[in-house]
Amino acid sequence: TISYTQTTSSMIMKLSLIFHATILATASAFVPIKHVTTGSVLQKMSSNPSWEDDEVVTLVPKFKIKEGMKEQYSALLPKFVELVKANEVDSCVHYGFVGPTEDGLVICREGYSSAEGLIKHLDNVGDVLNEALQYADIVDLMCQGPAEELEKLKEPLKDFGATFYPMAAGAVRSNRKTSTWDDDRTITLVPKFKIKEGMKEQYSALLPKFVELVKANEIESCVHYGFVGPTEDGFVICREGYSSAEGLIKHLDNVGDVLNEALQYADIVDLMCQGPAEELEKMKEPLKDFGATFYPLAAGAVRTEKN
Numbered sequence: 001t002i003s004y005t006q007t008t009s010s011m012i013m014k015l016s017l018i019f020h021a022t023i024l025a026t027a028s029a030f031v032p033i034k035h036v037t038t039g040s041v042l043q044k045m046s047s048n049p050s051w052e053d054d055e056v057v058t059l060v061p062k063f064k065i066k067e068g069m070k071e072q073y074s075a076l077l078p079k080f081v082e083l084v085k086a087n088e089v090d091s092c093v094h095y096g097f098v099g100p101t102e103d104g105l106v107i108c109r110e111g112y113s114s115a116e117g118l119i120k121h122l123d124n125v126g127d128v129l130n131e132a133l134q135y136a137d138i139v140d141l142m143c144q145g146p147a148e149e150l151e152k153l154k155e156p157l158k159d160f161g162a163t164f165y166p167m168a169a170g171a172v173r174s175n176r177k178t179s180t181w182d183d184d185r186t187i188t189l190v191p192k193f194k195i196k197e198g199m200k201e202q203y204s205a206l207l208p209k210f211v212e213l214v215k216a217n218e219i220e221s222c223v224h225y226g227f228v229g230p231t232e233d234g235f236v237i238c239r240e241g242y243s244s245a246e247g248l249i250k251h252l253d254n255v256g257d258v259l260n261e262a263l264q265y266a267d268i269v270d271l272m273c274q275g276p277a278e279e280l281e282k283m284k285e286p287l288k289d290f291g292a293t294f295y296p297l298a299a300g301a302v303r304t305e306k307n
Helices: 008-019 039-044 070-087 115-124 126-132 147-153 200-217 245-254 256-262 277-283
Strands: 051-053 057-065 092-098 105-112 136-145 163-166 172-174 177-183 187-195 222-228 235-242 266-275 293-296 302-305
Touching: 057 070, 057 115, 057 147, 070 092, 070 105, 070 115, 070 126, 070 302, 105 115, 105 266, 105 293, 115 126, 115 147, 136 147, 136 235, 147 163, 172 200, 187 200, 187 245, 187 277, 200 222, 200 235, 200 245, 200 256, 235 245, 245 256, 245 277, 266 277, 277 293
Parallel strands: 136 163, 266 293
Antiparallel strands: 051 172, 057 105, 057 136, 092 105, 092 302, 172 222, 177 302, 187 235, 187 266, 222 235
C-alpha cells in the first residue's frame, strides 16, 4: 500500500499542474485490433452510446508470483482466457490479466453480469486455478458490485479472505454491449481512497458530483464509472475505465475541481493504472506525482463490450 504524506495544498497544486498539462499530439504505434464486423453483431451495438446502470460484478484477485516461477505461471494465463472464451460469452463482461509488475504482481481484471456468472466462472477455471496456485499466491482479493449480488458470493469466497465493496448509487456504463468477444484495450484507473476520521458524510456527498460530470461530458471516451464502498474500515475505490489514455486525461481535467475538494476529506492510499503498454506510457507523466503502479495488459484480454 502506498502512503501519501503531502498536504492537501500540495496535492491540489500538483493536480492543477497535471490537469492543465499539454497533451502531445503524436501518432502512436497501436497493436492492431481485430474488429468485429459481422452484421448481426453491429446491429446489436448502439451506434450512439448512452449510459445505463452499472450492475457488473467484478472479482479482483492479485497474485504474487513465487520466486523462480514466472515462466510456469505465465504459461497458464492463456488457458484461463481460452476457457472463458469457450464457455462464458453469455455471462462474462470482460476478462484478462494485467502485469506482471517489476515485483511480480499480476491482477486478473474480470467482470460478470451477475453473481451466478462469477460462480460459473470459478467452476469453469477451477482446475487451471489450482495449478496456477502452485506458482503464485493470492495476496489480495476484492469483490465489487451491487450489494445483493455480493451477498450471494460470501459463501463461495469465504475461504479466500475476500473484501467486499458494495456499489454506490449512480454507477454507469456506456451501452456498448455485443454478443461476441472483442479485444479488450480499455485503460483503467483504480484509485483507493481512505476516508479521514469523521469525514464520511462530507466525502460521500461529493461522489454523485463526479458521476454527474462524467455523464455530462464523457460518453464518447468513458467505458464505465462509479464508486464501490465504503468498506467497514472506510475504504472507497473508484471503478473507472476509458477507451484510451487521452480519454483518461480528459477525465482528470473534467473532475479536477471536485477531486481537489474530495482530497480534503479522504487520502489516496493506492493507485493502479492498467491497460495496453503503449497507453500506460502516455499516463506516466500525468500520474508521476501520485506513486501509481502500472500494470501492462497481457496478450489475449477480451470483453463483450466495445472499448
